[in-house]
Amino acid sequence: MNRHNSIAFIINSLEGGGAERVMCNLLSIMESFFTQHQIDVYLILLDAVPEAHQCPAYVNKITLKTDGNLLQGYRQLKPLLRQLSPSLSLSFLTRSNMLNVVLSHQLGYQAVISERVNTSSHFPGGLKDTISKAMVKATYPKAHRVMAVSEGVKADLIQNFNVKEDRVQTVYNPYDIEAIHKRADESVTDLPQNAYIIGTGRLVKNKNFSLLIDAYAKSDVPEDLVILGQGDQEGALKEQVARLGLNERVHFLGFKSNPYPYIKQARYFVSTSNAEGFPNAIVEAMCLGKAVVATNCESGPAEILSGEYPLHITQFTPSKYGCLCPVNDATAVANAMDFLNAPTELARYSAKSTERAQAFSNEIFRQKMMACLELTPGAEDTAYVPAG
CATH class of the missing domain: 3.40.50.2000 (Glycogen Phosphorylase B;)
Structure with a gap:
């Protein structure tokens, strides 16, 4: 009883x-x-x-x-x-x-x-x-x-x-993996025409989208960058994109109550937060079979992408289930992005994401x-x- x-x-x-x-x-x-x-x-x-x-x-x-x-x-x-x-x-x-x-x-x-x-x-x-x-x-x-x-x-x-x-x-x-896949199949009208990578979340300092933009500018990524979310840093981030001459390649699509169709069509997912409790967006991307690049912030990314805690790294590290980078290190994030430019690595980590998602x-x-x-x-x- x-x-x-x-x-x-x-x-x-x-x-x-x-x-x-x-x-x-x-x-x-x-x-x-x-x-x-x-x-x-x-x-x-x-x-x-x-x-x-x-x-x-x-x-x-x-x-x-x-x-x-x-x-x-x-x-x-x-x-x-x-x-x-x-x-x-x-x-x-x-x-x-x-x-x-x-x-x-x-x-x-x-x-x-x-x-x-x-x-x-x-x-x-x-x-x-x-x-x-x-x-x-x-x-x-x-x-x-x-x-x-x-x-x-x-x-x-x-x-x-x-x-x-x-x-x-x-x-x-x-995470209801089946439901996430079902919602990812809904049609949307504002997907970019070019191939892209994606980051999602509130546009606030702690999420550090400015690091994502800096790393993207440093990288050799051929795809565009899509950012979903809204917040008080939006104006500053758009100024940063303009300053780096990336207006044609970086797309701010605002807040989406259903982000999954955008994540599903992306090549891979990037999270550059300074701090998290447990980053839902990372696991949701993995539920959709997306390879992940993430900063090794407190707390969650290391546990999700390596299966270990604590985990200390000083440079870009290809881990068991995803790509981990030190916090606030644009060069390391750029290196991780370039690593996933290789189709074999992208396919390998996409499969690892699908496997890891079952644990949640x-x-x-x-x-x-x-x-x-x-x-x-x-x-x-x-x-x-x-x-x-």
């Missing part, structure tokens, strides 16, 4: 983003278990903002109006959780995690928190960041269990935030989630049955 009659899931919002998408995927993947065992499932959103993701219909969704304020979150969440009386609550993202832990000790339920980013990199400096890190250090160790999205995130929590190793479990994000399937995620939430499968739960 399972000990849980009701479970609450808490996240800041369902705005566009990787954590929000994974939360909805989690609820879909676990639907058959929760419904079979008649567990009441609540999804609590702290902020009333436009939603880019949809949770499954079986979930009881409750939206608060905390406007991003931690104190308001505490005032509104406490009476709600007291009323719902869950035996367990799982939260995503820092603000939700801190509230979940504090309230679990006051209300007597188990708090499981999921850390989606490399916490040290996420709060690099300044007074506000210093306060946030101190609050994380005060709350996270008191969680019943911590789910880390990568081994790098796990190591950071243990080394820098006093979380005990036996309380942390790594659970990689889930929905079923493996479901098994890890069952263990983390201490759910006991019955005979009917031994196989994963997709929702719908």
